[in-house]
Amino acid sequence: MWDFGRLSIVAELIRDHIYLESIDEYCEKTGVRKKDFVPIEAQDFGGEIFAVDGSNAAVCNWSVANLNLIRAGFAVYRGREWQRTTITYDDVFLADPRICEDLFDPCLKAFFGLKGIDLKESDLDRLSTYFRELQEYIALNEAIIEARSGDIILYDGGFDVFEPLRSVLAVIFKRAEDKDVDLLAVSKSSTLFWGEGLTLPFLQHTSYAGSLFVPGVPWYLDLKDKRVEHGQGRWNGETYIARFAGSSERAFRVDAPSYVRDRIGSALGKLVAHSCSSECLGYPHALFRAHEDVRISGQECDLLRLRLMEMLGDMGMSEPHVRMLMQDFHDVLDMRQQI
Amino acid sequence: MVQEADLSAFRSKLGSEVEKALHDKKVIRKEDTTYRIISKSVTEYQFIVPFDLPDEQRVEVGQIFSIKDHDEARGRRLTFLARVLDIQHGSNYEGNWDTTMKGTQFFDHEQIFNRVFAGPLGCVNCDGSFRKSRTIPTKFSTVSRAERSEFKFLKQVMGDIEIGYLRNGSRLVEEIPVALHSDTIDHHMGVFATTGMGKSNFMKVFAASCMRLAVRGESKFGLLIVDPHGEYLNGKGSIKGLMHLKRYRDGLACYSTDRKNSQDPGVEELAISESEVRPEDIALLYEWSPPQRDALDAISRIFDGGNWLEEIQSPDGLARMMQEGFKDSTVNVLVRRIKNILEKNKYIQRRSSLANILASLQSGKVVLVDIPRMSDRSELFLLSVISRYIMEEYKKDEHEGRKNCLITIEEAQRVLGAGSNTSRFETIAREGRKFGVGLCAITQQPKLIDKQLLSQFNTLVVMGLGDRNDRIQLEESAKQDLSTLDIEIQTLEKGEAIVSTLKIPFPVPARIHRFEDYLRRLEKEDADDALISRGGFRPFLE
Numbered sequence: 057m058w059d060f061g062r063l064s065i066v067a068e069l070i071r072d073h074i075y076l077e078s079i080d081e082y083c084e085k086t087g088v089r090k091k092d093f094v095p096i097e098a099q100d101f102g103g104e105i106f107a108v109d110g111s112n113a114a115v116c117n118w119s120v121a122n123l124n125l126i127r128a129g130f131a132v133y134r135g136r137e138w139q140r141t142t143i144t145y146d147d148v149f150l151a152d153p154r155i156c157e158d159l160f161d162p163c164l165k166a167f168f169g170l171k172g173i174d175l176k177e178s179d180l181d182r183l184s185t186y187f188r189e190l191q192e193y194i195a196l197n198e199a200i201i202e203a204r205s206g207d208i209i210l211y212d213g214g215f216d217v218f219e220p221l222r223s224v225l226a227v228i229f230k231r232a233e234d235k236d237v238d239l240l241a242v243s244k245s246s247t248l249f250w251g252e253g254l255t256l257p258f259l260q261h262t263s264y265a266g267s268l269f270v271p272g273v274p275w276y277l278d279l280k281d282k283r284v285e286h287g288q289g290r291w292n293g294e295t296y297i298a299r300f301a302g303s304s305e306r307a308f309r310v311d312a313p314s315y316v317r318d319r320i321g322s323a324l325g326k327l328v329a330h331s332c333s334s335e336c337l338g339y340p341h342a343l344f345r346a347h348e349d350v351r352i353s354g355q356e357c358d359l360l361r362l363r364l365m366e367m368l369g370d371m372g373m374s375e376p377h378v379r380m381l382m383q384d385f386h387d388v389l390d391m392r393q394q395i
Numbered sequence: 396m397v398q399e400a401d402l403s404a405f406r407s408k409l410g411s412e413v414e415k416a417l418h419d420k421k422v423i424r425k426e427d428t429t430y431r432i433i434s435k436s437v438t439e440y441q442f443i444v445p446f447d448l449p450d451e452q453r454v455e456v457g458q459i460f461s462i463k464d465h466d467e468a469r470g471r472r473l474t475f476l477a478r479v480l481d482i483q484h485g486s487n488y489e490g491n492w493d494t495t496m497k498g499t500q501f502f503d504h505e506q507i508f509n510r511v512f513a514g515p516l517g518c519v520n521c522d523g524s525f526r527k528s529r530t531i532p533t534k535f536s537t538v539s540r541a542e543r544s545e546f547k548f549l550k551q552v553m554g555d556i557e558i559g560y561l562r563n564g565s566r567l568v569e570e571i572p573v574a575l576h577s578d579t580i581d582h583h584m585g586v587f588a589t590t591g592m593g594k595s596n597f598m599k600v601f602a603a604s605c606m607r608l609a610v611r612g613e614s615k616f617g618l619l620i621v622d623p624h625g626e627y628l629n630g631k632g633s634i635k636g637l638m639h640l641k642r643y644r645d646g647l648a649c650y651s652t653d654r655k656n657s658q659d660p661g662v663e664e665l666a667i668s669e670s671e672v673r674p675e676d677i678a679l680l681y682e683w684s685p686p687q688r689d690a691l692d693a694i695s696r697i698f699d700g701g702n703w704l705e706e707i708q709s710p711d712g713l714a715r716m717m718q719e720g721f722k723d724s725t726v727n728v729l730v731r732r733i734k735n736i737l738e739k740n741k742y743i744q745r746r747s748s749l750a751n752i753l754a755s756l757q758s759g760k761v762v763l764v765d766i767p768r769m770s771d772r773s774e775l776f777l778l779s780v781i782s783r784y785i786m787e788e789y790k791k792d793e794h795e796g797r798k799n800c801l802i803t804i805e806e807a808q809r810v811l812g813a814g815s816n817t818s819r820f821e822t823i824a825r826e827g828r829k830f831g832v833g834l835c836a837i838t839q840q841p842k843l844i845d846k847q848l849l850s851q852f853n854t855l856v857v858m859g860l861g862d863r864n865d866r867i868q869l870e871e872s873a874k875q876d877l878s879t880l881d882i883e884i885q886t887l888e889k890g891e892a893i894v895s896t897l898k899i900p901f902p903v904p905a906r907i908h909r910f911e912d913y914l915r916r917l918e919k920e921d922a923d924d925a926l927i928s929r930g931g932f933r934p935f936l937e
Binding site for chain 1: 419420421422423487493497499501505
């Protein structure tokens with residue numbers, strides 16, 4: 057039997073802490089004030105916008121073998137016209153700690169001149185996530201190479217990344233600065249929280265506060281000196297919260313390397329002019345398109361899984377054999393067809 | 396157990412594979428994904444087109460597209476033809492992203508499109524021969540608007556009675572006239588349209604083509620038109636009539652109940668002899684009680700066949716009916732109604748035009764019976780007398796050179812409706828073909844026509860029907876599949892038609908000639924000129 061009494065307590069917590077009746081406490085605890093919300097003027101922009109994204113889907117989560125399909129690439133727009141989408145990586149990844157060096161090292165060396173990756177025991181569960189991120193950084197690197205001075209390069213995600221790949225980001229920042237491009241990371245989901253005790257969603261509450269303070273216009277908020285944990289000092293840059301369309305209800309976390317700080321208003325203004333599509337209002341359209349083009353469908357994973365089974369069959373393994381050796385018994389109990 | 400050496404070899408192999416993959420960059424650029432077959436079956440093709448085409452390039456229901464499945468190296472040379480059945484909005488983006496008004500405009504024009512659903516018509520071989528398609532075009536075969544040259548095969552299957560041009564959506568294909576086949580006309584024909592869609596114009600064009608064939612000695616049937624509205628003979632105002640087609644005037648025989656019209660030397664005053672009227676002709680004019688119907692049935696037994704109309708009205712006639720057991724009140728009703736008929740139908744006289752009408756029909760002419768201002772009942776009565784006479788004569792042995800006959804019935808639902816008491820026309824519909832007599836039923840309510848009778852009609856000219864039940868009735872009775880053309884039939888404009896007939900392999904979209912334009916062209920054409928082979932006339936270019 058469910059304990060509805062406990063559920064009721066959860067509901068009460070949500071009402072008291074997550075639902076904001078007034079923003080006074082939010083302002084007091086975070087240090088955010090009305091004057092911090094800076095309206096963004098849309099700016100004409102004749103250059104290109106590169107939007108980098110990646111995708112990681114499990115082909116099979118067998119107890120003895122985890123195979124993922126990883127894809128990374130970028131979409132390029134000039135104004136409102138899509139130019140091309142480049143897929144820089146599209147392949148399977150066998151997440152096995154014993155061979156991970158062979159997967160990471162060639163990439164780190166070839167693209168960033170770095171030597172090896174230092175993975176701790178706790179990192180080994182996130183191998184495919186790291187590898188996807190690494191492929192996204194390679195896509196970022198490719199975008200920087202193709203970009204011209206003044207272009208914008210967007211990254212779907214944040215720059216406050218896991219320790220093992222921070223050195224890669226440092227190389228990317230340097231190359232972007234040398235190329236004189238505006239590099240920005242736009243995050244759909246955010247782990248920013250405020251308050252003591254129960255963690256409160258900073259992004260959503262900031263968005264709400266922005267609607268009250270500067271309604272109907274795009275704006276941004278610099279998190280410097282605000283009382284919110286956003287990875288200050290862990291990477292060389294600043295974090296902002298931005299709303300790209302006045303009529304949108306959503307705001308996004310924007311990370312920018314420190315060299316962009318002086319021109320962040322201008323860079324966001326260019327994005328605002330390209331976040332007004334009918335397809336996805338209030339989100340930089342190039343990122344929307346990159347997400348669409350890079351996304352891995354369930355059908356693709358199914359196809360790969362079938363192909364793998366065929367190959368195993370050709371190599372003399374019968375389906376019952378594979379099932380016996382590889383299937384997780386949870387899948388049997390839950391009647392999930394993983395093989 | 397995996398040996399360390401094996402693992403090392405595997406790692407080395409994996410490393411080189413990863414390096415290879417790193418440089419295997421794929422760039423997707425703008426490419427033409429539209430106008431290519433993307434799905435889906437033998438009975439339906441789908442392709443996408445840009446959603447924002449300029450007006451002159453818009454895709455329309457009814458338009459015919461060609462799908463070129465050509466790959467010489469693989470031995471593929473078929474060109475498929477398909478007609479647009481429906482068009483829907485579509486995009487590659489999932490969900491309901493487009494159900495609210497957002498943003499200022501679309502960014503990804505190539506991801507948003509219109510999906511076109513097309514019904515296959517058939518395929519054309521490299522030698523130009525056409526056949527029904529039992530397969531599907533190869534995926535991504537290119538699709539384009541069918542060119543005029545791709546319709547050439549249709550010329551080979553068209554008949555000799557030109558009625559209009561092939562229509563490709565709203566555009567005319569002037570090189571391809573649409574023409575019915577004379578030798579399928581006795582299989583009955585139906586003309587279906589709501590008011591104002593061009594039925595009368597169609598009939599005049601049809602009749603003009605028949606007149607032309609008659610004069611040229613190429614006619615295969617005589618056409619009888621009974622016109623209760625007085626519009627076919629001389630037209631009205633700026634609208635011309637059949638008499639205006641002077642060049643082929645000899646192909647027309649006119650009869651009129653109107654004194655003024657019959658003063659024209661080319662028009663004979665219509666006369667029906669009393670002896671040619673039968674009790675069953677009277678029967679269809681009124682509702683009769685069972686005793687009255689018995690009395691009607693007995694007339695031909697009691698009286699002399701040739702003089703019964705006069706005899707029954709005399710005291711002696713009344714007495715003879717009463718001797719047969721009929722009440723005087725019953726007989727009096729009969730007599731009173733007969734007197735009314737004779738009073739209202741002054742053309743019932745001693746002399747008769749029927750023999751001449753028959754002769755004209757049998758020689759392949761168009762016979763126009765002009766009965767302006769005649770009541771509905773009188774018209775039915777006259778049509779009954781004439782058609783019975785024709786049917787009886789055609790049942791007799793066929794003499795050499797006799798042409799078939801097509802009898803036109805306006806508002807045909809009156810006589811071919813389920814439960815109507817006009818079995819004469821039903822008999823012609825069911826049996827006429829054996830004797831060379833066909834019906835041309837014109838109606839705006841095909842739903843009221845008996846379904847079994849409708850299924851006897853092998854040529855259908857559908858000119859716009861708003862009523863769904865009318866369309867369903869036709870779709871269920873037609874020899875060719877009209878069900879997929881439902882949207883097109885709904886959207887037909889005045890003068891546009893779908894023609895479904897034997898010998899033409901699919902229902903053909905047509906624009907019927909405007910009679911006045913057709914008339915002008917026919918008057919100008921060279922004596923030896925064959926309209927069909929030359930590709931019709933060009934009224935709109937003159």
